[in-house]
Amino acid sequence: MAVHATHDLTREYRRTVPSTWWLKRRTYFLFMLRELTALFVGGYAAFLLVLLLLDQATFASVLKSPVSLVLHLIALPMVIYHSVTWINLTPKVLVIWRGEEQVSPTLILLVHYAAWGVISLAILGLAIWLCGGKTI
Amino acid sequence: MTRSNEPAVWSLFSAGGVVAAFVFPALMIVTGLAAFFGWVAPAELYSVLQHPLTRVCLFVCIALPLFHWAHRFRYTVADLGLEGHDKLLSIVCYGLASVGTLLAAVLLIFR
Numbered sequence: 001m002a003v004h005a006t007h008d009l010t011r012e013y014r015r016t017v018p019s020t021w022w023l024k025r026r027t028y029f030l031f032m033l034r035e036l037t038a039l040f041v042g043g044y045a046a047f048l049l050v051l052l053l054l055d056q057a058t059f060a061s062v063l064k065s066p067v068s069l070v071l072h073l074i075a076l077p078m079v080i081y082h083s084v085t086w087i088n089l090t091p092k093v094l095v096i097w098r099g100e101e102q103v104s105p106t107l108i109l110l111v112h113y114a115a116w117g118v119i120s121l122a123i124l125g126l127a128i129w130l131c132g133g134k135t136i
Numbered sequence: 137m138t139r140s141n142e143p144a145v146w147s148l149f150s151a152g153g154v155v156a157a158f159v160f161p162a163l164m165i166v167t168g169l170a171a172f173f174g175w176v177a178p179a180e181l182y183s184v185l186q187h188p189l190t191r192v193c194l195f196v197c198i199a200l201p202l203f204h205w206a207h208r209f210r211y212t213v214a215d216l217g218l219e220g221h222d223k224l225l226s227i228v229c230y231g232l233a234s235v236g237t238l239l240a241a242v243l244l245i246f247r
Contacts, residue, residue: 017217019216019217022215022216032212032215035208035211035212035215036212038204038205038207038208038209038212039205039209041152041153041156041160041201041204041205042201042202042204042205042206042209042233043205044156044160044163044164044201045156045197045198045199045201045202045205045236046202046236047167048163048167048194048197048198049198049236049239049240049243051167051185052185052194052240052243052244052247053243053247056179056182059178059181059182060178060179060182063167063171063172063178063181064171064172064178068167068168068171068172069168069169069172071168072164072167072168072169072172073168075164075168076161076164076165076168079156079160079161079164080161082153082156082157082160083156083157083158083160083161086153086154086156086157087157115158116157116158119158119159119162120158120161120162121162123159123162123163123166124162124165124166124170127166127170127176127181127184128170128175128176130180130184131176131177131180131181131184132176132177132180
């Protein structure tokens with residue numbers, strides 16, 4: 001016992017935190033939710049990678065499958081949560097000075113949301129324009 | 137000061153975060169909803185993917201978000217109780233992202 005005690009004295013004290021710590025508070029939970037969006041971001045990147053492996057017929061049947069629809073419907077809110085939390089952090093990361101005056105954080109935020117909107121509309125418009133819609 | 141690879145992987149994490157934030161939701165609507173409901177024809181989407189410009193964009197949309205995942209996931213797993221295994225976690229996460237990047241490059245160039 002005594003041997004263990006002296007050995008332990010020289011060790012750094014580490015407070016153990018239960019792995020459910022993020023369920024204790026709403027802010028912790030939202031933090032963990034944000035961190036877990038990375039799984040869906042990475043998952044979708046992997047999905048794009050898999051699409052590259054397919055021939056045209058398989059590509060079409062994968063995108064037309066209900067499994068694809070369900071997976072997309074699960075992942076989409078998580079990725080949108082990533083976008084929102086990411087853009088909301090930009091005024092904290094991008095502190096721009098124009099002379100003596102700091103550019104308003106709200107303006108930086110608005111510019112990023114506008115850019116997100118424009119890029120999204122461009123992608124959707126381009127896809128529908130190039131890949132022909134039957135129903136629209 | 138101890139040497140660290142943190143700035144390099146943080147840059148990739150950050151770049152991937154930006155790409156995913158601005159591009160992924162719309163891209164997911166295209167591959168998930170538009171293709172399923174017939175707003176776009178999968179066969180035509182497939183032929184758009186053959187264009188060199190699309191392929192460059194796709195490489196960016198695969199490689200950078202993979203590193204975003206790797207970096208964030210490494211710290212999330214550590215936060216969930218595996219902080220003692222940082223070296224292994226780093227190897228697995230950045231390793232998988234690197235393999236995915238390499239695979240994307242090979243597929244986009246040769247297929």
